[in-house]
Amino acid sequence: MDVCQEKILHHESVQKALNNIPDMDALHSITGIFKALSDPNRLKIVFALAKCELCVCDLAAVCGSSDSAVSHQLRILRNLKIVRYRREGKVVFYRLDDHHVSTLINQTLEHVKE
């Protein structure tokens, strides 16, 4: 009812805005990244891995949560190509997939500090 087009107050601006909005696919890719970084434990994982390579139970110690919980979180980060891993015997080492993400969180740190 109030989604009705007749109600738009500033047509040209709305049109300009609409042109600037990425398509649904891109939109969901971006929200995926942000959602991944919106959980304190996952963010801890990323901050930790920004410093050095760590295995699952190291990360569990860092986060103060269980191996299982961390493993679930790591899968999410893996699927989004935020982290990659390398197996060495029984141990699986995780690290950041690229430096984009550290840049991202550092930039957000700046925003927050003000």
Added chain:
Amino acid sequence: MDVCQEKILHHESVQKALNNIPDMDALHSITGIFKALSDPNRLKIVFALAKCELCVCDLAAVCGSSDSAVSHQLRILRNLKIVRYRREGKVVFYRLDDHHVSTLINQTLEHVKE
């Protein structure tokens, strides 16, 4: 049980990682920003406002959702200092509070494109 300290495999790395993790307050400030940007409609709002100032019902048209829903979302963005507003008569115009956020989403766009 598996949070036990004895299980840590790489003590020095864990220590180094722990030193790199911001305190809880900073951590929650950052996750707050990311959480805000992790909703498709809020992200649309931010992309829209990156282009020009818009009122609530313009934004509703852009997002394809109700005025009320948009207003609720705008409060979240307002509380996080992501957007600011200006009243002109009956109409309230929103715009981005600073350019940090547009930088942030554009950077994420880059990450996603690869």
Added chain:
DNA sequence: TTGACATATGAACAATTGTTCATATGTTTG
């Protein structure tokens, strides 16, 4: 003041999320 309009907000409900627990997979060592 009254009515119309733009926006804001509280309550409630459905959908999503993160954890735990149990169990499975994969790897090394005896």
Added chain:
DNA sequence: CAAACATATGAACAATTGTTCATATGTCAA
């Protein structure tokens, strides 16, 4: 091969989230 260990995963449950609906606030014009 079996046992021990590191990690992964599915199901289920509690907590959080985004929307809708009803109503409230604030502003303008008559």
